[in-house]
Every structure is written in structure tokens, then in C-alpha cells.
Amino acid sequence: MIWFFVFMFILYAILIIALAFGFTKVYEFEAENLESKTSFSVIIPFRNEAKNLPQLLKSISLLNYPKELVDFIFVDDASSDDSVKVIEDILPNNKMSINVIENNRTSNSPKKDAITTAISIAKNNWIITTDADCVLPENWLNIFDSFIQTTNPKMVVAPVNYIAINNFLEQFQLLDFMSLQGTTIGGFGMGYPFMCNGANLAYKKSAFLKLNGFEGNNTIASGDDVFLFEKFLESNKESVKFLKSKEAVVVTFPVKTWNSLINQRVRWASKTSRFKDSKVKLIGLLVFLINLVILFSLFYFDNLLFIFLPITAKLIIDLFLFIPTINFYKHKKAFYKWYLFCSFFYPFFSVFIVFKSIFSKYNWKGRSFKK
Known part of the structure; x- marks a missing residue:
């Protein structure tokens, strides 16, 4: 059993170090004139x-980009609050082209329908x-435009960041999210992209239509980003690129309760489980098994070395990817204060989420969905 644990951690170390190396290989793009x-x-x-x-609309009003080259389409998915009124109230004084439309529901996925x-x-x-719930940077569209003109992609994946207050719930989400962002960028640098985030994702309309959009996965409520991402990769992996630029970073916020986080x-x-690429599933399985090994060690062994060695090893291995990620997203202060505490808590949370995702439904925007 010990040798199995060692083998698992060797594989995990190889994965994390490869992702960290990939992270550094993705160059930081600077807009050309x-x-x-x-x-x-x-x-x-x-x-x-x-x-x-309101905070999103304010950031839209501050965007530095020719207004004739951009329009905004807000899609109302059966809101029961004053969301539509909030948008309509700013329209008379806004020079941007903004439309508010109703969602046309045709599938089990409200967001894909929208x-x-x-x-x-x-x-x-x-x-x-x-x-x-995002805030857009001032030069967001400028940097996208420069990147598109320079690299000629069909899909552009871009970075997302969290603004978190100084409590355990939000700092835990921040560090967890940073690990996902580091993995996303590292995958691109390895030449094996496998993650993206729909909060900052761009693609050609013609390519979307040619690939039949979300057809084939619109029975799944979530995944408006990753399943479309898979289609673009299958069609032409070289045309899918990551825009690594601080000027492109869209900011969002952690959820406010543990129930919402779960x-x-x-x-x-x-x-x-719906990913087509078996390698992505194997990566997910490896991460799950590492966290399971840590929990097993805590409750099975009575030797302090065997109890603390697995979690210490993971904590050290993760630093290889965390350090460049934290530096890029400028979260050094939160990292040094919360990393140890969050790292000890993460295996419990991660294993719990995996089992809960297998056996239970989840709530999203006031609706209940099956897996």
C-alpha cells in the first residue's frame, strides 16, 4: 500500500511540475499599437x-473601445427581481449599444439557451x-482586439480573478480558484489545453455556428464553456489560444455561504464525467485519489510520519504551480496568510464534493438540477 501511495504522489508531482512549466511557457501578451x-x-x-x-454596468461604461464596434446583449433568464429595471434605468444615459432580451428556453440548460x-x-x-457578477477591465476589448489581430485565433480563453474579503470562506475559494486558473494556463503551455472559464471567453460567431453550438450537450445544465471549448479543440486545437494579460483579467467574487459554495x-x-477526453478524466481521478490518500492516511495510520507525510508532500508539490499563479494574479498576501490552513482543509472538502456530485442534485439560480 505504501508503494502505491508513493507511486500516486510521483505521478501527481510530475503533473503539477509540468503544469507549472507550462504556465511559464505561455507568454504575457502586450497590446500592440x-x-x-x-x-x-x-x-x-x-x-x-x-x-x-450596477458594478458590471459601471465597468461597461468605462470601457476604452470604439462604441461602434461593440454591442452588449443581456439575456434575462426569468428574473423575479429588479434586474431588468436596473439595466433599463441606465440605458437613456449610456452611449453603448445595449439590448435586453428574454431567454428562449429550448433545452435543460438555461445558460446555453441564453x-x-x-x-x-x-x-x-x-x-x-x-x-x-463580473467587473470588466478598462482595456478589456482593446487587448482582445490586439490579440485577435496578432494571433488570428477562432477561440480566445482569458483569465478570471477573484476579489475576496479576509475570511476563511472567501480566501479558501480564492486559493481553490487560483489552482484552477494556474491549471488552465499551464495546460495551454503544455500544448494540452483542457480548461476554460465562460466568464471570459471569446469565439468567432461563424465557428460557433459551423460547430452547431451547444448541440450534443444541451441536456447538461452547466458546461456552456468547457463543452464548447472541447468542440473548438477537436475542430482545430491550434486556433484555440490563451490570452495571458493582466489587462484582460475579468474580476468576479466568491459566493457568500457554504451552501452556495457546495x-x-x-x-x-x-x-x-461528461468530458470526451479520457486524459482529462484521468487527471481528475488522480487529483481525487491524492486527496483520498491524504484522508486515508489521517484515519488509518498511527505513525505520525505516515499521517503527515502525504499532506505535507502535496502542500510542497502544489507550490510549484501556486507561486507563478499567485504572482500573476497578485495575491501574495492572501497566499502567505491562508495557504497552510486552506491546504489542510481542501482534501476533506474535495472528497466530499466528489461524492456529493455523484449521488445528489444541485441548486443553481433557484433551480434544482440533476447531474
């Missing part, structure tokens, strides 16, 4: 986001999706 040419339709599905929309509904009326060449993570975990 080019004339703005790319036309964007920014799609923002929302449901009961009246509290979050994006499809918006794309059907989108007038521009490039689609960008983001979320209603539902969110169960929703994310429920997508894993």
Missing part, C-alpha cells in the same frame, strides 16, 4: 442579479461571454 478592427457582441446571461449588475438566443441576433463577428462546486464537478 494597432487600429481597432474587431467587432464584438458581448453576451451576458442573467437571473436575479439586481445587486451585482447564449444561443443572443447569438441568433448578434450582429458582430466575435462573441464574448461574461457573467452578470452547490457551485457540485455543479462544476458534475461536468467531469
